[in-house]
Amino acid sequence: MRLGYLASTLGLIALMTSGMWNSAYGITFTPPIDSGAPRQATGGASRGNLFTPNSRNAAPRQATGGASRGNLFTPNSRNAAPRHASGGASRGNLFTPNSRNAAPRQASGGASRGNLFTPASDKGAPQEASGGASRVGTYYLNPSIVGAAGPAALIALLPQSFYGTTVSERPTIMVYIPTTNAEEAVFSLKDEAGNTQYQTTIPVSGKAGVMGVRLPADAPALAVGKNYQWFLALKVDGKLNPSTPYVDGWIQRIQPTAELATAMQQRDALKLATAFGKSGVWYDCVETLATLHTSQPNNATIVKQWEELLSSVSLKEIVKAPLLASAN
Secondary structure, three states, rough: OOOOOOOOOOHHHHHHOOOHHHHHHHOOOOOOOOOOOOOOOOOOOOOOOOOEEEOOOOOOEEEEEEOEEEOEEOOOOOOOOEEEOOOOOEEEOOOEEEEEEEEEEEEEOEEEEEOOOOOOOOOOOOOOOOOOOOOOOOEEOOHEOOOOOOOOEEEEEEEOOOEEEEEEOOOOOEEEEOEOOOOEEEEEEEEEEOOOEEEEEEEEOOOOOEEEEEOOOOOOOOOEEEEEEEEEEEEEHOOOOOOOOOOEEEEEOOOOOOHHHOOOOOOOOOHHHHHHHHHHHHHHHHHHHHHHHHOOOOOOOHHHHHHHHHHHHOHHHHHOOOOOEOOO
């Protein structure tokens, strides 16, 4: 886990409002010839239980530190996992991405996989990363502005690769938000070149919980096979400043396989979540299950599946977090 601050208020504003975010952190993603995934990204390698990697997905080429697998997420063989990462991956409370950090070709520090989610082998996750990887995005939340309930961090609901796929033109991105005095957050979506594709300010309740950020109808549709990086920053005390907490992740839209397209026609939401997971479609898997959990909060089977999905990608600390209303 690493602590740090953004260089300056102007630097943060530039990150959120211009194509300079990537250049500010030295993050330049160039998709490999055999895959549309970025070669560099922030984060490290990890997978979980509700997501089961598909045989077509490439697992990390090197990994150290007790590999493990789970049940609810199965990476599809078409999605390549990170090839290298250094520094134990973590999802904790105080991590600020270093500008020199890229996304991994090798992973050290406990890579894991699961069953409900399976990444596609030919869809590449970021292939280079350095420095302790983390999906945690507080990149430092001052204890004075954070409540006691839950982790004191913004946390992306993603595998530790910081990367996931979707079949939706305008998917929902899910983030754990801690208790803070912030009333607004800034959400930004950029392409691999750092060009802003969409940006908006969204209200936050100040309560801790998992919130979905849904891309609205007026947001541009994600192009198939293209990688996008999203960011969410809390406006603590009503403004962005050098210690503004934020979290980020990567997303790529893919075409569903014939098998998945057929599964998408049926109406059983739990079976649909499982189908997304087995096809390696992380964003739609977790969003479908979250919607089901919200509608049936007392259904023991659904609660168990939700907890297993998050635990499978090392997000056990937020399995009991309430599900908040989606934004946008």
